[in-house]
Amino acid sequence: MHVMIIGAAGMIGRKLAQRIAADGVLNGTAVRKISQYDVVAPEGGDVQVADLCAPSVPALLVAQRPDVIFHLAAIVSGEAEADFDKGYRVNLAAVQALIEAIRAVPEYCPRVVFTSSIAVFGAPFPEKIGDDYHLTPRTSYGTQKAIAELLLDDYSRRGILDAVSLRLPTVCVRPGRPNLAASGFFSNIIREPLAGKEAILPVSDSVRHWFASPASTIGFLIHAAGLSGAALGHHRALSMPGLSCTVAEQIEALRDVVGQDAVDLIRVVPDETVRGIVANWPQDFVTPRAHALGFVAENSFDDIIKRHIVDELGGEAS
Numbered sequence: 001m002h003v004m005i006i007g008a009a010g011m012i013g014r015k016l017a018q019r020i021a022a023d024g025v026l027n028g029t030a031v032r033k034i035s036q037y038d039v040v041a042p043e044g045g046d047v048q049v050a051d052l053c054a055p056s057v058p059a060l061l062v063a064q065r066p067d068v069i070f071h072l073a074a075i076v077s078g079e080a081e082a083d084f085d086k087g088y089r090v091n092l093a094a095v096q097a098l099i100e101a102i103r104a105v106p107e108y109c110p111r112v113v114f115t116s117s118i119a120v121f122g123a124p125f126p127e128k129i130g131d132d133y134h135l136t137p138r139t140s141y142g143t144q145k146a147i148a149e150l151l152l153d154d155y156s157r158r159g160i161l162d163a164v165s166l167r168l169p170t171v172c173v174r175p176g177r178p179n180l181a182a183s184g185f186f187s188n189i190i191r192e193p194l195a196g197k198e199a200i201l202p203v204s205d206s207v208r209h210w211f212a213s214p215a216s217t218i219g220f221l222i223h224a225a226g227l228s229g230a231a232l233g234h235h236r237a238l239s240m241p242g243l244s245c246t247v248a249e250q251i252e253a254l255r256d257v258v259g260q261d262a263v264d265l266i267r268v269v270p271d272e273t274v275r276g277i278v279a280n281w282p283q284d285f286v287t288p289r290a291h292a293l294g295f296v297a298e299n300s301f302d303d304i305i306k307r308h309i310v311d312e313l314g315g316e317a318s
Contacts, residue, residue, distance in 0.1 A: 001029045003225075004066035006098070007073030008036035008047045011174055012115070015218050016070060017046075026068065027226030035066060038073065052094040058101035068111045068225050071095065076181035077119060080141035081277065091144035096151060103160045112152065112163040113224045116237060118210055120146040120167060121282045129282050131239060131289045138280035149237040156229070156236050164224045164232055169212040169242035169297070173308040182277040186211070189247070190254055190305060193262035194313065202271035205248040208283040212242040213304045215311060216297040223295055231293060241297040243304065244284035253301040257309070 003020060007013050017036055020026055037050040050057050052073055080087030121129055122138030137143045152163035174187040185202055192199035220240050255263045298304050309315035
């Protein structure tokens with residue numbers, strides 16, 4: 001099997017490649033090759049530079065005929081809102097260019113695993129969003145992801161490719177440095193105090209959101225690559241399982257796991273732009289379809305913090 005990861009330089013892309021390489025198989029099939037691409041390659045590693053927005057690049061990638069394509073490349077929510085043209089170019093036009101390149105290759109129908117987002121839903125929400133709730137994005141990022149989902153559904157219906165779109169919860173706790181995502185503070189208020197650094201909280205601690213750890217997210221992607229088209233049916237977009245909790249509950253979990261000194265490093269600095277974006281995001285889900293298909297996530301935010309300590313800080317599980 002040949003696996004291709006587009007957006008491989010990001011945190012999820014790196015962890016996905018490492019996991020597949022370590023396993024040597026993807027859902028029971030031996031992996032003979034992992035191709036990794038991103039617009040900018042990090043130092044070291046096997047990521048090659050390729051800009052999916054460049055006219056010739058999608059065809060060059062698809063010419064390799066990978067069996068599974070993980071499409072992780074995107075610009076994040078805050079950046080997509082700030083730069084309208086770039087958001088549509090990267091988050092939508094590049095997706096369409098890739099699937100058109102697939103369509104141009106005869107007798108070729110790869111599995112495409114696309115990272116969508118819960119941002120495809122917009123306020124007002126029910127108390128819990130179910131599998132059949134309508135898409136009403138309230139951000140450009142969410143709109144771009146929703147359109148891409150529809151395109152992948154239609155191209156799958158026509159047998160051009162075999163797609164599954166995963167509406168990922170906010171990935172938390174993200175390792176590394178803060179990024180431009182409006183959701184970044186959810187990780188910052190945990191990651192930075194664990195490292196002995198101050199963290200800024202731009203919203204009220206009553207804000208509720210939907211989370212999954214990086215490890216669960218990698219599990220989602222790998223599991224999705226092996227699902228049969230018959231199991232997925234006509235609706236190829238799935239809301240992933242996760243954990244709903246408030247910022248206050250996040251902070252309480254931090255206190256439970258490592259103590260008050262870490263909590264004292266969180267400083268409230270209201271940001272109306274971030275508050276406005278987050279106010280239009282969903283807060284809680286029921287995901288029976290994903291559960292029935294075998295996707296799993298954490299059950300408590302304590303577990304998410306402990307997983308971060310083990311995976312990123314060299315701590316021990318407790």
